[in-house]
Amino acid sequence: MTIGTVGVTVALALAPAATAVADTSPTASGATFNLFIPGTWETSESADPSKPIGALKPIADRLRHDHGDSAVIYFLPYVARAFDNGESYGTSKATALENAGTVLRDYASQHPDARFTITGYSQGADAAGDLASAIGNELGPIAADAVLAVALLADPRAGTAGETVVGPREDGIGIADPRPAGMGSLMGRVSAICAPDDLYCSIDKSQNPLLGQLGTVLGKTPADAEAAVKKAATATTVLASVDIPGIIDGLTRLPREVAAGDLRSAHVVSGTLNNRLRPLVTLASMVDFTEVSTTLALIPDETGLTKAASLLAAALAHVDFQRTADLVGRIQELTWSGVGAVAARTGAKTLPTTTTTPSDVRQVARELAVLSSSIVTVHPRTGTEVTAVSPDLRSMATAVTEIVATRAITDPATVVTDAVSAGSFYASDSHVHYGTLVVDAEGRDAIDWFGKWLSDSIARAS
Template sequence: MSRLATSVTAALVVAIVTSWTTVVGDARADTARTQPCTRYTAILAPGTWETHIDADPAVPVGMLRPLGDGLQWQFGRDITVLYAPYAASAFDQGLTYAESLSTLEATLHHMVATLCGSTRVVLAGYSQGADGIGDLATEIGNGAGPISADRVVGVGLLADPHRDPDTTLSLGNPQPGDGIAGARSQDFGALTERVRTLCADGDLYCSLNATASPFLSALGKVLSGDPAPIAYLIPAYTDPGTLIEQAVTVGAGWAATAANLPTILEGLDTLPRLLTSGDIAAAHQIASGLNAALSPMVQAAASVDLTLVASVIRAAAAVDPSGWTSAASVIADALAYVDIQRIAFTAGHIQETLWRTMESLTRNDHLQAAAELAVLTPSVFDLADATLGPLLTAVRGDLALAVDTLLDIGGPESIDELVQLARQGAALASFYGSNAHIDYAEDVQTLLGFLRTQVAS
């Protein structure tokens, strides 16, 4: 997406929100004013993909539907339950997460501001909806919202990307870490005692340990925050989960490759000499080690947009104070221009040819062995050229600087911790393979119990 396209997109977001607010929103508000003002109003914000900007707020949707149904059943005509309609997108519908969130924030402000003055308010949100509801509650609690804090009876946040367990009381099983987007800059002020957060076990969106997973944390902040650094890089209709997964996978592969760099360089230097001397067994051993050392980079690059992912990692580096992501960014820039597919093919060809050569020698078929070796030496130099040429041109000493940065952060032993990214990648893959982010049925009932108590008190 070009910078011009990004500006146009942002303008469209404003136009959409303004249009909905002035036309649809006012029409619905006028309709609401013709009906009796209920004692309570619950405004629930669905998660990503659970609603759309033209949805009817009176129609229950998504994860929070049992919550709304439960409140309606308990309090009957004393409560009005509304579901905030908004884009509910995250790159996949042509809007970044932040742009989609802006449509939610505009909708929430309008809905709350146009409520009748006597109704008391219940607020709840799930995932992206919790992001918006949490921001609104922060404004209200600190005296900057569309209504006063004394009108809000309770706030519930499920899977909040900005979850901060140090400033927000939790329900259910307390989880370690913060939301993937980082903590909010303010607490909930006057609403603090009336806000509850819930995070399911294993849901990295709301329980990410930034110290243990700085790379993931930085990616989360970039992808869920200000889209300016990466909005023009990311094609429309990109699935954010896939983008994060690719970035972590590639980051892990690059980190492992950097950790294996001494083995790679030694192998590329030693292999031609072993072949020239005729030590085929040792050459085969070196080729096997070389192939294994290159494997993380080759696997990470499969079906991945390397240029895009490198750009995302570079943007993430700007919001990671630990320096980990900055080092990963240098590695990304260094290896993004290496012909990885050519490397994979050539390394595999060398290993396979040496194996056949050893078999020929075992059979005393020296002519066949010689024929195999005749075509092998160019392949070795081809591998060196494909790896070292672009790598040294791109790195220009920066890869050593990246390793030095990691050494400065963690001490001499931290070179081994480059593979920390691989562990983060494994944790994220496990997360995406689970139902952690949608396993909230029990938590919804727990939240319902809390809000019922708040309304009834």
């Protein structure tokens, strides 16, 4: 998920009080509040905002050295994740925007004469730039006149109108695309630095079409795009190995066996069906089938496997596998008890105890029949990146397995990963080495330049 201009407006206008500003901040009219938003994995929601961390720490240290207590330093605590620990990049960035809006609004309320600077790195620059765009277009938590400077380091939305590019210039743009609304009235007060070979903030999408599309459609940085492709590759392997036609047959047959009173056959069918469903249940808990489908649709390959798997994943996105498996397991359990009761009348010695009645089993089977109709008769709803050729899930699954068999594909995952240059999903070392990127004629690196620029901006205002 990418937070665009409209999303910024909502996030900043409606944000609840989430992160309080320390009471130790100065009250002098010349004081500046300097908001720093760290990059992915550099902070957390429980971090101490008074302690500078990560790539931006030297810049904050420079401001403290030059301006002492008159420069309040605040490192924003937020999720700062990217598709790990159950958190998505988009959700993480949204928390950064929400927390930042609350902090700025609260501080401005307590200190009406305060001036502000905003600095962000990587995911933090993504959020800081969106925040600046909202402020510059009169949609932010504070007035644009109160903002002295905005520093964006390795911004995934680089190329936004109204920012001043410092250092090496390239034709590339940020992987998540520039902000449509631009920087508004903050033009001239927003500076951006990006290393030419840092794919987070400088990518030529004509030369990197897959990575560019992933960044745009899925709102991902290169590392996130790599993770998406790996998930799609794993899903393709599972989808190629699962007997989906067998699952459809079992889901069709099971309610009929129960309705006919043949508990012994129903028990056998439910046991087989349970085993066939298990890989899909596990996969569904690990991936988002819609995301897998979209990712696969962007990856061309000569075998046709990625397209077929994309259609199959799109159809499966609307199936509740966990609930289906739970009902099948329940029928397996109930029919075992029922079979035991029948066996008791034939002289079996070791039997399950049961109070199960045929109506109990039929009730579960009816619920399964209703739920499984989404599998037996599928009409997938797909996004613009996926074209549904057939609504028949059985045909889709058969197409996948036939391609694997015909092409003698032993590892379907490699078809997905080999279709793309693996190296294109890794940002170069330049993403973390801005302390060595020279950006001006005086030999200053990106970190030094931002430190001096922000310090000078504060000095001029005071």
